Amino acid sequence: MNSVAYPYRFAGRMRALKPSAIRELLKATVTPDVISFAGGLPAPELFPVESLEGVVRDILAEDGPAALQYGTSEGHLPLRAWVCGHLARTSGMAATSDQVLITNGSQQGLDLIAKALVDPGDVVVVENPAYVGALQAFNSYQAEIIGVPGDSDGIRTDLLAETLSRLPRPPKFLYLIPNFQNPTGTSLSAGRRAEVVKIAAAHGVPIVEDDPYGLLRYSGPDVPPLASLPGAQSVVYLGTSSKILAPGLRIAWLVATDSGLMERLIAAKQAADLHTSGFAQRVVCGFFRLPGALERHVGRLRAAYALRRDAMLQALEEHLPGECEWTRPNGGLFLWVRLPAGTDGVELLGAAAREKVSFVPGEPFWVGRPALNTMRLNFSNAPEDRIREGVGRLGALIRARAAGAYFAESIG
């Protein structure tokens, strides 16, 4: 996808903790009349509210005081046990409960990994472009981040090997979203997964495998996670309920088979916030343990999101000028658009906001020099007709930009 030549860097907490101009722009678009392709928001009309009502009633009636009291930093044991069974069923991973830590969303998993492992100036390697929240988490511990370009099969393993060979000492870890990456929507191919594991092992580099979207596949065959591959000794695997149940509960899990690392992660969790809400953990656990509930719910999500993905792909084909390119994800929530050369995604967002459409410009996802003519589009949040309407407006703006129109307007 991205042909930027070689790894770029940025470092230091100041960049990460600066209030972002893009964030301010996006805040202004959070109103019901705006068609949003911006956040990674699940479709709110599909939340299983009724099932959750029953679950919550049962928790308060049967386990109220324990749910409301302090709990362990590791997390609610029945939920950790459920995670083990779930991973064994869905991806052939063998983990025990004491290898599972419950976190406030996977974002906190990333924060804790950095808290446990990163000293200022330590190197972390990511696929470029990368999930902006991961960059923020690693930067908040003053990591030096190196980006390795990806293409339609995920991170470029040739460039990864070259990068690791060049580094004076191994990076603290390699961070990847192998399934339906955020922001590009592309997946790491089965062949490259094996290569990544081999290269990382050869260089003694642990892997952080972030898998928020793995169950949300709409086409193509399942590909096993890195953590399940032979030779994958040092993989920390992150899963979450945010995209398959409800992000507002903030319940995710982190699996680390290295007991020394797990001890440090638990200590990091304790320092960060003692433990994750025992009440919210029980709500998620209760839902997941309702017979067939998760399978039915994920089935509904897949069906709905596949239609939305298809609607967006078709609308892009119809409305975007010929110079644009975009990814065709087999799952997840996002696709990634390369705009005509010279079109700045941030500038386009300013114009789009006036037309009541929003998205995230590509800029913040890039490590090093950004390709400004990029944007991330979410297709899970809006229904098909709104997707078609929103992409139509974006297409008109991009064509107008090519003719110099909205640029002049935005100056005036």
Added chain:
Amino acid sequence: MNSVAYPYRFAGRMRALKPSAIRELLKATVTPDVISFAGGLPAPELFPVESLEGVVRDILAEDGPAALQYGTSEGHLPLRAWVCGHLARTSGMAATSDQVLITNGSQQGLDLIAKALVDPGDVVVVENPAYVGALQAFNSYQAEIIGVPGDSDGIRTDLLAETLSRLPRPPKFLYLIPNFQNPTGTSLSAGRRAEVVKIAAAHGVPIVEDDPYGLLRYSGPDVPPLASLPGAQSVVYLGTSSKILAPGLRIAWLVATDSGLMERLIAAKQAADLHTSGFAQRVVCGFFRLPGALERHVGRLRAAYALRRDAMLQALEEHLPGECEWTRPNGGLFLWVRLPAGTDGVELLGAAAREKVSFVPGEPFWVGRPALNTMRLNFSNAPEDRIREGVGRLGALIRARAAGAYFAESIG
């Protein structure tokens, strides 16, 4: 209380993230047959489970999708507005909603403050002994922590002024729990509060005022928080629902009037875990907005905890040998015991665990060289008869220790 001569230091993340021997000892005592004076646990039988059932039902029925969706990093606006009204009513503080950030317990508030402000090697000043969770939070960003001794009126302002004068550059902040401090139970007197504000202003040192227990006063007059005093420009104030409602919901708030600092704290929150559970925030907000509910609940807690405090003070008088000393808190959850010289609190815990009693040894609360002959006792969790029974067992052990008995046994 503590006569250790002068500020001591420790630094570096490794200490904070080491699995703690004390933690392991305490884990073994979390069973129903153990009388626990260890954690800062509210009385579980007093949780307002029925009121919360109604609140949760209403949230899911009326606001389900929003409660389950992603939310803002700042937190749920109605809760932030409630916090402002609450602080105005209870402590004369004037804050606006945009000066309030919702966190996962105050522990996360401490973590975010350190994330936003502390670079490795930066100095933070605390009262010594200090809340161990604060030490862990600051250490996880590699702060250098300096402890200033306190006495029965809180931090020694003469030693604070002396310490600040000696430092080559101002510390990043001064951390205090002015009401019913953890671990000692002592409070900063009104006179010293004014002095602390004056000294901090003179040296350009911001104050982090942690106030989890302020509403849990059982005797003596209320004393206004530092944040409400004239001249207190740079105070970050932390409050929480953990001790006045339920810690398992993990909902707390942080008030910062400095807008630049608040921007950095929000960015730190975003990097740490995006936002706090919108569902849990709505549960807390819903309860707090039930007319009179908080006042009634806090009234019940005060009545119950006052009896427990009194039962513990009386039992200590009755069972502990004459060489012991302890604090007599006007509120909160803890008191602090100085054991006979030569009695090691960690060793005593080992013996106490065998007698089915637990507490937290003083050691981890100390900055620098610990006074090992100290322990923290919680009086909120167990009913009076269990408190009397547990203190009786502790007293017997301490007397036996003086006679050399359990020490020999623990070697064998």
